[in-house]
Amino acid sequence: xxxxxxxxxxxxxxxxxxxxxxxxxxxxxxxxxxxxxxxxxxxxxxxxxxxxxxxxxxxxxxxxxxxxxxxxxxxxxxxxxxxxxxxxxxxxxxxxxxxxxxxxxxxxxxxxxxxxxxxxxxxxxxxxxxxxxxxxxxxxxxxxxxxxxxxxxxxxxxxxxxxxxxxxx
Amino acid sequence: xxxxxxxxxxxxxxxxxxxxxxxxxxxxxxxxxxxxxxxxxxxxxxxxxxxxxxxxxxxxxxxxxxxxxxxxxxxxxxxxxxxxxxxxxxxxxxxxxxxxxxxxx
Numbered sequence: 577x578x579x580x581x582x583x584x585x586x587x588x589x590x591x592x593x594x595x596x597x598x599x600x601x602x603x604x605x606x607x608x609x610x611x612x613x614x615x616x617x618x619x620x621x622x623x624x625x626x627x628x629x630x631x632x633x634x635x636x637x638x639x640x641x642x643x644x645x646x647x648x649x650x651x652x653x654x655x656x657x658x659x660x661x662x663x664x665x666x667x668x669x670x671x672x673x674x675x676x677x678x679x680x681x682x683x684x685x686x687x688x689x690x691x692x693x694x695x696x697x698x699x700x701x702x703x704x705x706x707x708x709x710x711x712x713x714x715x716x717x718x719x720x721x722x723x724x725x726x727x728x729x730x731x732x733x734x735x736x737x738x739x740x741x742x743x744x745x
Numbered sequence: 746x747x748x749x750x751x752x753x754x755x756x757x758x759x760x761x762x763x764x765x766x767x768x769x770x771x772x773x774x775x776x777x778x779x780x781x782x783x784x785x786x787x788x789x790x791x792x793x794x795x796x797x798x799x800x801x802x803x804x805x806x807x808x809x810x811x812x813x814x815x816x817x818x819x820x821x822x823x824x825x826x827x828x829x830x831x832x833x834x835x836x837x838x839x840x841x842x843x844x845x846x847x848x849x850x
Binding site: 618619624684686695700 | 813849
């Protein structure tokens with residue numbers, strides 16, 4: 577018993593290892609589903625941490641031509657909105673909430689999704705589309721913005737993520 | 746707070762080496778800080794970024810975000826990461842003698 581206790585205590589006094597690499601999975605297509613992953617990726621690069629972003633399922637909208645500017649806040653089924661579901665479902669509610677949030681983000685110097693994806697790519701992070709999702713939605717590489725580095729299987733993603741942390745948003 | 750001496754002058758730095766009092770910084774100190782952080786020599790392009798960081802901080806009271814650094818300093822994002830591989834916004838702030846930037850972007 578004493579032996580097992582000794583280890584974590586000793587470890588706690590040592591400065592924890594620093595993170596050198598992260599791989600972030602973005603799987604949701606709403607504004608609040610996409611931004612956290614982008615902010616985490618950009619923040620990693622700002623700290624000199626290697627970063628890769630893997631877009632899967634509806635998260636693909638973040639890197640699809642013609643879709644980036646249309647991403648909205650989910651006002652239905654989103655308890656964080658603090659409004660009743662029927663209110664969130666009124667036509668235009670999602671657009672209004674999105675506008676308000678975008679205005680607030682602009683004040684904080686958080687870029688719109690298209691510009692944010694460019695910034696993250698320019699920072700040296702890798703951007704990849706998930707092959708299963710690409711096939712499911714019947715997409716091709718041409719459907720994605722130029723910053724995307726490629727379409728990748730889950731296995732390839734894990735190989736790329738090797739030696740680092742994986743964050744699922 | 747770690748009292749240190751840079752170029753023969755005592756300066757007050759935080760635990761990570763950022764200046765707590767930007768007025769103690771001189772241009773001569775920048776090279777020493779850069780070398781300590783893995784940048785062998787500061788070029789004119791480095792200085793463009795450093796001067797922009799410092800001016801923005803002194804004018805507004807906070808360091809610019811990486812976004813405005815890329816848009817307004819005249820040095821694009823790709824080049825920023827080439828000049829300061831270990832994180833441009835924070836490293837440039839350290840070399841420019843201003844406190845650590847607190848923003849998420």
